[in-house]
Amino acid sequence: MSEESNTVPTMAEMAAKNESPEILFWVGCAGSFDDRYKKVTIAFVKILNAVGIKFAVLGPEESCTGDPARRAGNEFLFQMQAMSNITVLNGYNIKKIVTACPHCFNTIKNEYPELGGNYEMVHHSTFLQQLIDEGRIKMKEGGAFKGKKITYHDSCYLGRANGVYEAPRKVLESLDADLVEMKRNRSTGLCCGGGGAQMWKEPEKGNKDINVERTEEALQTGATTVAVACPFCLTMMSDGVKNKEKENEVVVKDLAELIAESQGL
């Protein structure tokens, strides 16, 4: 697939042409600004292009869902953000949204309806799984991941918060990789330490950082790839791996990156 064919249409452009997308790709703040996580955004866009899905992004019209504000207790700020986003989304008559960020996913799916925003919300793990199941993403036999040990770190906002445990695992299994579980997984998965607005402040005094505790558990599995499905998990686990000085042996990657890689995108 040539990179030249990648396009990123915005909703404004589509609306101007009187078109509507199959899905809106909600990029999120980390997806837009975080240097490392931008790679995930790009990987996902490449997949969307390769599969030929008619999608759009809000581009400059997107803004923070308000998740960190609400979780840090600032309900005013959350609702200001939510309402202005809902105004934009409803203005474009958006029906279906896909996002790679479990926090955006949770907020739009569970918390926007009360404020007048009702959309079909899909996390990219579920979306990717569907594409694989439908054969729209064709997995090659014996790809680059064959036999490689991968462990999946559950995002709290995907797993416990919304019950999505299997979709990311199915995606990983399709890579033909050797999926190994950490001791605490699925409903007892340990948080990476980044949720609940912790991303934006130093942790409280303790005897260890949460991401280090979790990374140690991931390393114990012997996996060389730690797969994640959340921007904060990506940061926290990458930092954890650095802290353990294992960055040369162990990579932390998002599902979309792994799929894009396996497709040679």
Added chain:
Amino acid sequence: MAVVQQILFLITLIVAIFFIWKRIVRIKSNIQLGRQTPINGNKAARWRNVLLIAFGQKKMFKRIIPAFLHFWIYAGFIIINLEVLEFILDGVLGTHRLFAPLLGSFYPLLMNFFEFLAVAVLISCIVFLIRRNVLRVKRFWSAEMTSWPRLDGNLILVIEITLMLAILTMNASDQLLQLRNDHYAQTGRLFFSSFLMPLFDGLNTSTLIVLERSTWWFHIVGILGFALYVTYSKHLHIFLAFPNTYFSKLGPKGHIDNMPVVTNEVKSMLGLGATETPLGEPGRFGAKDINDLSRVNLMAAYACTECGRCTSECPANITGKKLSPRKVMMDTRDRMEEVGKSIASGGPGLQDGKSLLGDYITKEEINACTTCNACVEACPVLINPLDIILELRRYVAMEESGSPAQWNSMFQNIETNFAPWKFSASDRFNWANELKSKS
């Protein structure tokens, strides 16, 4: 003699009921200090939770050993209490084993089953005592498990053991009396207690009667005393687990309750028009003290069994932070008791210059929470400590502007750049440049 016993029993019963009733009224009014919140949604789903989680103990079985032991105590508690009915009727009517003639040959069967449960309870309680005190299972020794909660846990187990021993001793002496005097209702040989018979066989009949009577009294007074004690103890979960599972939140755990008061204000600020009818004085934003929390939160604090499953799964607690979801529940309960006591004695109640936030739960604790829902997932009786933590954070953020400085800058970034980081909103779409430049 029998009449004296009857009168004594009636007095005991009335006194016990009086004190238990007083405690029920106190607990109820303490819970009613909280805000009334709408309990909406699916009644069937709520009853399902009561059946599966409270009655069926579904969540307990995530940890199989304590689940198994707890199951015996729980089954024993419910079923042996059927026998208490006989005890009370015997006591009031001055009868002895009232149900024996009524149930005929089923009675000994029932007694044998009760004894089996009594032994199962006995063994389970002993193992639990060993787990708490000898093996020192970690969750029973964390910081908030100070001397009283630890003693409370042990006391309950010791009381149950003594009560079970009393039943078995009573049945053993009763069987001996049956052999010696056939006006005793015949139960036949009761499997477990018959092993104790040789212990008492040497006693003369009048001593045996005294033994039988005193263990009977010990058991029933013990049960009544226990019922009163329970209202002061974490053991209240035996009753409140049921309503607690009924009222627990339905729907995805990631959802945080909306604040309609804020919605109204934000709507009018954005010129969207406040749609709902005015909601009256909004009171405080978030929670500083127990009266700002919902009644469901407060009832949950009384339903908490202090088992520490929540804390043992809490990422903040595991890594040595002060936050412990169990402590959040224990503090809420302690504060309720303090306020309730003060009100009952004509004191200042809520206006005593103290509050849940600050005097019980510190900012350091609530700030450490990652909202990961591990505690909510872990709780066997569906308590939601996260709910309380978030309400406290709301108070700190909106009433005090007292959030950590880094959060305040995050708020500022969202306000000015529409992103929690300090990036210009106009750069938001720059990520696509890499793709575009190649096209």
